[in-house]
Amino acid sequence: MAALAATPFLQFSRFPRKEKIFSVGRIGDVILKGGSRVFSVTQLKQRRRFCGNGKDCKRKVSVRSAIAVAEKNEVAPVEMEEYDAIVIGSGMGGLVAATQLAVRNVKVLLLEKYVIPGGSSGYYKRNGYTFDVGSSVMFGFSDKGNINLVTRALAAVGRKLDLIPDPTTVHYHLPNDLNVQVHRKFEDFVDELYKRFPHEKAGIDGFFGECWRVFNALNSLELKSLEEPLYLLGQFFKNPIACLTLAYYLPQNAGAIARKHIKDPELLSYIDAECFIVSTVDALRTPMINCAMVVCDRHYGGINYPIGGVGRIAVQLAEGLVEKGGQIQYKANVKSILVDSDKAVGVQLANGRKIYAKKIISNATRWDTFEKLLKPSEMPERERMFQKIYKKSPSFFSIHMGVKAEVLPEGTDCHHFILEDDWSRLQEPYRTIFLSIPTVLDKSLAPEGHHILHIFTVAWMDDFEGLSREEYNAKKESIADDIVERLEKKLFPGLKAATTFREAGSPKTHRRFLARDEGTYGPIPAGIPKGLLGMPFNTTAVDSLYCVGDSCFPGQGVIAVCFSGVMCAHRVAADLGVEKSNPILDKGLSNLLAWFRTLA
Ligand SMILES: NC(=O)c1ccc[n+]([C@@H]2O[C@H](COP(=O)([O-])OP(=O)(O)OC[C@H]3O[C@@H](n4cnc5c(N)ncnc54)[C@H](O)[C@@H]3O)[C@@H](O)[C@H]2O)c1
Numbered sequence: 001m002a003a004l005a006a007t008p009f010l011q012f013s014r015f016p017r018k019e020k021i022f023s024v025g026r027i028g029d030v031i032l033k034g035g036s037r038v039f040s041v042t043q044l045k046q047r048r049r050f051c052g053n054g055k056d057c058k059r060k061v062s063v064r065s066a067i068a069v070a071e072k073n074e075v076a077p078v079e080m081e082e083y084d085a086i087v088i089g090s091g092m093g094g095l096v097a098a099t100q101l102a103v104r105n106v107k108v109l110l111l112e113k114y115v116i117p118g119g120s121s122g123y124y125k126r127n128g129y130t131f132d133v134g135s136s137v138m139f140g141f142s143d144k145g146n147i148n149l150v151t152r153a154l155a156a157v158g159r160k161l162d163l164i165p166d167p168t169t170v171h172y173h174l175p176n177d178l179n180v181q182v183h184r185k186f187e188d189f190v191d192e193l194y195k196r197f198p199h200e201k202a203g204i205d206g207f208f209g210e211c212w213r214v215f216n217a218l219n220s221l222e223l224k225s226l227e228e229p230l231y232l233l234g235q236f237f238k239n240p241i242a243c244l245t246l247a248y249y250l251p252q253n254a255g256a257i258a259r260k261h262i263k264d265p266e267l268l269s270y271i272d273a274e275c276f277i278v279s280t281v282d283a284l285r286t287p288m289i290n291c292a293m294v295v296c297d298r299h300y301g302g303i304n305y306p307i308g309g310v311g312r313i314a315v316q317l318a319e320g321l322v323e324k325g326g327q328i329q330y331k332a333n334v335k336s337i338l339v340d341s342d343k344a345v346g347v348q349l350a351n352g353r354k355i356y357a358k359k360i361i362s363n364a365t366r367w368d369t370f371e372k373l374l375k376p377s378e379m380p381e382r383e384r385m386f387q388k389i390y391k392k393s394p395s396f397f398s399i400h401m402g403v404k405a406e407v408l409p410e411g412t413d414c415h416h417f418i419l420e421d422d423w424s425r426l427q428e429p430y431r432t433i434f435l436s437i438p439t440v441l442d443k444s445l446a447p448e449g450h451h452i453l454h455i456f457t458v459a460w461m462d463d464f465e466g467l468s469r470e471e472y473n474a475k476k477e478s479i480a481d482d483i484v485e486r487l488e489k490k491l492f493p494g495l496k497a498a499t500t501f502r503e504a505g506s507p508k509t510h511r512r513f514l515a516r517d518e519g520t521y522g523p524i525p526a527g528i529p530k531g532l533l534g535m536p537f538n539t540t541a542v543d544s545l546y547c548v549g550d551s552c553f554p555g556q557g558v559i560a561v562c563f564s565g566v567m568c569a570h571r572v573a574a575d576l577g578v579e580k581s582n583p584i585l586d587k588g589l590s591n592l593l594a595w596f597r598t599l600a
């Protein structure tokens with residue numbers, strides 16, 4: 001047994017009852033796991049007085065004395081699975097957090113419930129088609145600047161994908177025949193707006209000018225954890241103007257800023273549509289930083305599509321993770337996060353297996369993390385506050401289709417957004433249609449002579465509850481028929497007849513395959529938010545538990561969750577002692593941020 005004293009983390013199984021396991025942490029906390037019960041050394045020493053609630057586990061002892069206790073209690077060592085960090089879920093947020101830790105030589109294990117990586121940025125294959133699970137508009141994927149976080153995430157693990165530049169981010173088909181093509185070149189795009197709204201030229205310049213101010217500030221920073229004070233101070237010192245600019249815009253929303261410059265209601269509705277496609281809410285509820293980020297990045301680095309499909313990004317990151325010494329396990333469904341004395345110490349899988357780590361990172365949504373992986377009755381106050389400020393966004397109804405190529409007119413753009421009638425219906429379920437045709441850029445995704453149409457529209461889970469299998473399937477088909485008919489009228493006559501493959505997914509499909517509560521697309525503000533002020537970062541009220549992904553700052557979107565992954569890895573690395581940190585400053589900043597959130 002003495003030989004094991006040098007091992008930083010030990011685990012023993014108790015004789016003769018093998019199901020009892022206990023472990024010794026690096027600092028020597030001893031935990032005896034017996035079913036759901038957790039015992040500390042103190043409790044081990046006073047077994048008769050143990051009441052079973054595990055509340056006493058605070059006392060630290062040396063590994064040597066822990067072993068002595070173990071020996072006294074007739075336990076013997078067993079093989080131990082212990083990591084520096086466990087990441088639950090391999091969405092882009094989880095993958096970036098895991099890879100960023102692995103390249104810092106942190107021993108990291110990524111657990112994914114599904115059979116491939118990527119979550120909503122994954123892919124699936126059917127009948128010769130490679131479909132993107134989520135949408136195919138990739139921000140942050142260029143060679144320019146600091147904000148190209150997808151490119152940077154891949155580069156960190158030595159990967160680079162071949163990209164196809166998309167000449168038009170999106171083609172809007174809006175009420176009153178408002179047609180706007182968002183060209184790659186900013187000047188070409190605003191020309192379209194000037195033509196339609198000549199009386200608002202100054203307003204257009206004013207609003208987009210402010211967007212560029214925010215974007216340029218973002219793009220001039222080295223992006224790391226905003227919860228790490230030494231980094232923040234360093235950035236303030238190096239680039240005070242950029243930091244103050246961002247601090248100024250942090251609590252503001254795009255709609256309020258648009259109204260400072262623009263009066264024309266139709267143009268304001270257009271800005272709503274621009275925000276809606278990325279946040280599923282109008283401009284008044286979309287943080288200015290997020291709006292600026294997307295309306296500028298598409299012209300700065302441009303939107304670029306990876307040859308082979310969006311799913312290739314996640315596959316490359318997962319391979320890179322393993323190459324850098326990390327591990328990934330598929331079909332590993334985490335059922336609960338193990339907590340000892342208010343500290344996350346490991347996870348338990350659906351098959352009962354327990355795995356321990358110093359830090360646990362959840363890429364599940366905050367709702368799934370705090371209501372399913374942890375006991376909802378023990379939800380920390382900070383999370384209750386988050387749930388007051390943010391609610392779950394609706395999910396999507398999606399249709400993946402294969403069609404004969406001739407049905408698309410020459411020069412069809414890759415991405416379209418359609419709202420046929422009334423502007424006031426922008427946020428209603430099924431009213432808007434998002435359409436991507438990635439084969440316009442990459443023909444290799446479909447059999448020769450065919451295109452992919454990936455269509456989605458906002459939908460709520462409630463519409464699909466309580467139906468029999470037949471009713472459910474019939475409902476999906478009827479919604480899909482209706483959308484195809486609308487697309488026939490608006491864009492592609494003959495679409496139905498040209499269809500060679502069609503598969504529809506409901507919010508239930510999103511819930512099932514992405515493990516997202518109610519299939520939600522992410523958090524949306526319950527009222528008018530104070531910009532991004534109320535959005536939580538990565539640390540949580542549970543010691544050693546972190547969240548990453550779209551229910552963390554700055555929200556939905558691949559580039560946004562990549563940023564969340566970068567921030568999370570930096571904070572975790574600092575807490576593991578791999579990056580510089582200062583506990584006094586940490587505490588000060590954490591209190592300051594908690595206070596900021598109360599203002600949201
Ligand atoms: N710009 C675009 O075109 C585009 C395209 C696709 C996705 N997206 C964005 O990606 C964002 C989501 O990324 P994300 O990183 O937050 O998460 P995600 O939902 O994509 O991935 C979460 C992953 O965690 C896994 N998981 C959840 N619970 C688990 C458990 N208990 N055990 C094991 N695995 C578990 C899921 O299977 C999934 O793979 C969305 O906001 C969306 O905007 C954008």
Ligand SMILES: CC(C)=CCC/C(C)=C/C=C/C(C)=C/C=C/C(C)=C/C=C/C=C(C)/C=C/C=C(C)/C=C/C=C(\C)CCC=C(C)C
Binds near residue numbers: 218
């Ligand atoms: C202390 C404190 C806290 C502070 C101080 C000041 C400062 C320094 C600050 C800073 C800040 C920062 C850095 C920030 C950052 C931010 C970011 C990065 C952001 C980002 C964002 C992004 C986003 C939001 C994105 C999104 C996207 C999306 C969602 C997309 C989607 C798409 C789709 C859906 C498409 C559509 C389609 C069709 C149409 C078809």
